[in-house]
Amino acid sequence: MKNTIGIFVLCSISLVQGQHKKSMNTNATIDQKVEALLQQMTLEEKVGQMNQYNGFWEVTGPAPQSGDAQRKYEHLKKGWVGSMLTVRGTKEVRAVQKIAVEETRLGIPLIIGFDVIHGYKTISPIPLAEAASWDMEAIKRSAQMAADEASASGINWTFGPNVDIARDARWGRVMEGAGEDPFLGSCVATARVKGFQGETKADLAKANTLAACAKHFAGYGFVEAGKEYNTVDMGNATLFNTVLPPFEAAQKAGVRTFMNAFNILNGVPATGSTFLQRSLLKGKWGFDGFVVTDWASIREMMNHGFAQDGAEASQKAVTAGADMDMESHLYVKELVGLVNNGKVKESLIDDAVRRILRVKFELGLFDDPYRYCDPKREKQTVGSAAQKAIALDMAKKSIVLLKNENQLLPLPQSGKKIALIGALAADDNSPLGSWRIAADDHTAVSVVTGMQRYKGNTLVYAKGADLTVGKTTFIDELVFNTTDTSGFVEAIQVAQNSDIVVMVLGEHGFQTGEGRSRTQLDLPGVQQALLEAVYAVNPNIVLVLQNGRPLALPWAAEHIPAIVEAWHLGTTSGDAIASVLYGEYNPSGKLPMTFPRNVGQCPIYYNYHNTGRPANTDNNVFWSHYSDVDKSPQWPFGFGLSYTQFTYSKPLMKKNVYSKGESIEVEVTVTNTGSRAGVEIVQLYLQDIAASLSRPVKELKGFERIELQSGASKTVTFTLNDSSLGFYDNEGTYHVEPGFFNVFIGTNSQEVKAVQFELR
Numbered sequence: 001m002k003n004t005i006g007i008f009v010l011c012s013i014s015l016v017q018g019q020h021k022k023s024m025n026t027n028a029t030i031d032q033k034v035e036a037l038l039q040q041m042t043l044e045e046k047v048g049q050m051n052q053y054n055g056f057w058e059v060t061g062p063a064p065q066s067g068d069a070q071r072k073y074e075h076l077k078k079g080w081v082g083s084m085l086t087v088r089g090t091k092e093v094r095a096v097q098k099i100a101v102e103e104t105r106l107g108i109p110l111i112i113g114f115d116v117i118h119g120y121k122t123i124s125p126i127p128l129a130e131a132a133s134w135d136m137e138a139i140k141r142s143a144q145m146a147a148d149e150a151s152a153s154g155i156n157w158t159f160g161p162n163v164d165i166a167r168d169a170r171w172g173r174v175m176e177g178a179g180e181d182p183f184l185g186s187c188v189a190t191a192r193v194k195g196f197q198g199e200t201k202a203d204l205a206k207a208n209t210l211a212a213c214a215k216h217f218a219g220y221g222f223v224e225a226g227k228e229y230n231t232v233d234m235g236n237a238t239l240f241n242t243v244l245p246p247f248e249a250a251q252k253a254g255v256r257t258f259m260n261a262f263n264i265l266n267g268v269p270a271t272g273s274t275f276l277q278r279s280l281l282k283g284k285w286g287f288d289g290f291v292v293t294d295w296a297s298i299r300e301m302m303n304h305g306f307a308q309d310g311a312e313a314s315q316k317a318v319t320a321g322a323d324m325d326m327e328s329h330l331y332v333k334e335l336v337g338l339v340n341n342g343k344v345k346e347s348l349i350d351d352a353v354r355r356i357l358r359v360k361f362e363l364g365l366f367d368d369p370y371r372y373c374d375p376k377r378e379k380q381t382v383g384s385a386a387q388k389a390i391a392l393d394m395a396k397k398s399i400v401l402l403k404n405e406n407q408l409l410p411l412p413q414s415g416k417k418i419a420l421i422g423a424l425a426a427d428d429n430s431p432l433g434s435w436r437i438a439a440d441d442h443t444a445v446s447v448v449t450g451m452q453r454y455k456g457n458t459l460v461y462a463k464g465a466d467l468t469v470g471k472t473t474f475i476d477e478l479v480f481n482t483t484d485t486s487g488f489v490e491a492i493q494v495a496q497n498s499d500i501v502v503m504v505l506g507e508h509g510f511q512t513g514e515g516r517s518r519t520q521l522d523l524p525g526v527q528q529a530l531l532e533a534v535y536a537v538n539p540n541i542v543l544v545l546q547n548g549r550p551l552a553l554p555w556a557a558e559h560i561p562a563i564v565e566a567w568h569l570g571t572t573s574g575d576a577i578a579s580v581l582y583g584e585y586n587p588s589g590k591l592p593m594t595f596p597r598n599v600g601q602c603p604i605y606y607n608y609h610n611t612g613r614p615a616n617t618d619n620n621v622f623w624s625h626y627s628d629v630d631k632s633p634q635w636p637f638g639f640g641l642s643y644t645q646f647t648y649s650k651p652l653m654k655k656n657v658y659s660k661g662e663s664i665e666v667e668v669t670v671t672n673t674g675s676r677a678g679v680e681i682v683q684l685y686l687q688d689i690a691a692s693l694s695r696p697v698k699e700l701k702g703f704e705r706i707e708l709q710s711g712a713s714k715t716v717t718f719t720l721n722d723s724s725l726g727f728y729d730n731e732g733t734y735h736v737e738p739g740f741f742n743v744f745i746g747t748n749s750q751e752v753k754a755v756q757f758e759l760r
């Protein structure tokens with residue numbers, strides 16, 4: 001996969017130039033240093049800082065043209081490259097950094113970006129799964145762990161977190177965000193930014209943190225019909241109240257970079273959107289980091305019909321506020337000419353370069369450009385036992401128990417014959433999920449291996465059927481139309497001779513992620529047929545799902561007694577799953593995205609607006625529904641069971657009338673009425689009953705993760721304030737309006753108890 005040819009030849013010249021250092025006042029502030037450096041730069045060198053190239057081996061977008069690699073080396077040596085992506089490893093990063101620092105006139109170090117989305121070498125659960133933990137400390141630790149590993153391997157900038165809110169499970173990238181809710185999404189965005197970058201701005205200068213990147217700005221999660229890269233057309237109510245809040249949360253948490261998006265938003269490509277990048281992000285929100293484009297998204301503005309050639313695309317992108325060109329290769333080609341012919345003001349170039357240099361200074365790259373290139377640290381850190389322990393904790397917390405009839409789970413630890421069925425049960429690659437470029441293939445713990453660690457039962461494995469035909473990689477289209485059912489006979493026999501059957505079914509890790517939209521949300525291939533064939537001989541089935549998006553599995557939901565949502569959990573997947581199946585870990589995850597009954601219900605989400613005809617009161621057809629399926633989802637947002645049970649008191653408020661600006665407290669007492677300790681995620685939803693704009697039927701405004709021993713109770717107090725009560729109007733202005741509000745508290749978005757108050 002990797003080809004390092006060429007790097008070392010090019011590194012043999014080691015002239016220490018770094019002119020800027022001679023005039024650098026070490027006591028100056030970062031902004032003064034940036035200004036001093038900017039003054040020394042030629043226009044070509046400035047534009048060079050705005051140019052980012054992919055490395056020389058893996059690609060995460062359309063393949064490069066021929067001659068590309070050679071041109072990149074040449075530009076690197078001229079100082080016309082500000083950043084590289086997907087270069088990894090201390091040796092490789094040092095090699096390219098050395099060219100930038102030692103062979104160019106000013107010696108400005110590169111910022112090295114990488115898609116550290118859910119881990120680097122040690123892979124954490126996919127972000128959607130992590131969001132299911134509702135555990136912000138664990139999510140932060142998982143990001144810290146990834147930052148620790150990636151930074152030890154030469155990288156100093158991650159293209160994460162993805163904070164795209166998504167409501168349509170057909171979109172392959174739902175695996176990469178925190179689900180459908182802007183409040184949960186904002187909390188997760190904050191946790192991930194702090195995990196990658198550290199708690200304070202000063203932490204960015206540590207050698208074990210990464211600059212983070214909030215993406216994709218904005219609206220990408222709303223591609224029409226869930227089809228990848230598709231058009232986005234959305235009203236301002238959704239944009240301001242649903243899509244933008246997690247981005248603003250990331251900005252408030254101090255995220256140093258943003259990535260714009262491939263999609264058009266109401267006719268304007270996000271990459272060319274002055275409204276998004278200049279007015280909102282850099283204007284109203286005061287963001288002083290930089291914006292990188294998505295892969296070739298400047299060039300793609302021509303396909304969108306927004307620019308007729310590369311020059312116009314570059315002009316529009318830079319004017320709109322896109323600071324760094326990822327792989328369009330257009331800024332480096334066009335910007336100098338555009339400035340010289342007066343079409344782009346040099347002040348725009350200066351603004352972009354200031355922002356890029358600022359982040360490089362903050363990272364400490366000018367103090368020591370090789371600070372991320374210590375092979376000893378790389379060896380000690382990458383893939384260490386400590387990293388795996390963090391990934392395992394995260395993986396257990398991400399699992400959601402969807403059904404557990406007659407307490408089939410947890411499994412007895414001894415004396416049983418257990419059949420383990422399904423290609424995914426023995427798969428040690430798929431659980432690594434989609435964004436795992438730096439991980440070694442086949443390094444996940446499979447469910448078979450995880451369960452084998454429990455010796456008390458007899459375990460017999462049968463594959464049943466293959467999941468895919470042909471190769472499964474990050475860039476190849478996968479083939480799932482396998483029709484081979486010849487393995488069913490063995491699976492049926494094994495099931496017949498067992499007390500309990502554990503079936504591991506779902507999607508391959510590479511069936512989700514970028515470029516992997518689906519029109520079906522079923523079990524790919526012949527897995528559904530396998531499930532039904534096994535059920536016919538032994539219905540005592542625990543179905544373990546591995547998938548990167550909500551699936552629609554109505555038959556399984558009705559017939560299978562126990563269902564565990566185990567996503568793509570990363571390196572330690574099988575260990576986490578086994579510990580939940582055997583009851584060593586009591587599951588506590590809650591769905592961050594609604595699971596539909598069928599694909600036709602998509603997009604489906606809990607915080608919808610009421611229609612004028614929300615319910616059938618007269619037993620006729622004139623109400624908002626589908627004629628062929630129940631209106632409710634299969635499993636709602638926030639849903640997840642435990643091996644114990646919790647009861648909720650009625651929510652209590654001290655008063656029923658409050659004034660604007662006042663803190664409003666709501667209390668609820670939760671009791672563990674089951675026989676074992678467990679964790680519950682107590683959820684608070686709010687409804688502004690009548691407002692100047694229609695408000696959703698419910699909006700998550702608080703949650704708390706509590707641990708309770710059997711029989712114990714805890715009173716949880718939520719505090720609501722203006723930031724919980726208001727909403728954005730269609731011009732983007734935030735309002736808190738007087739009137740009546742419903743507060744709902746409960747174990748998921750559907751099972752809640754209500755209390756009402758008035759705001760005056």
Ligand code: NOJ
Pocket residue numbers: 060061085115159215294295514
């Ligand atoms: C395209 C993806 O949309 C983006 O999220 C990613 O960071 C870049 N490729 C770089 O790999």
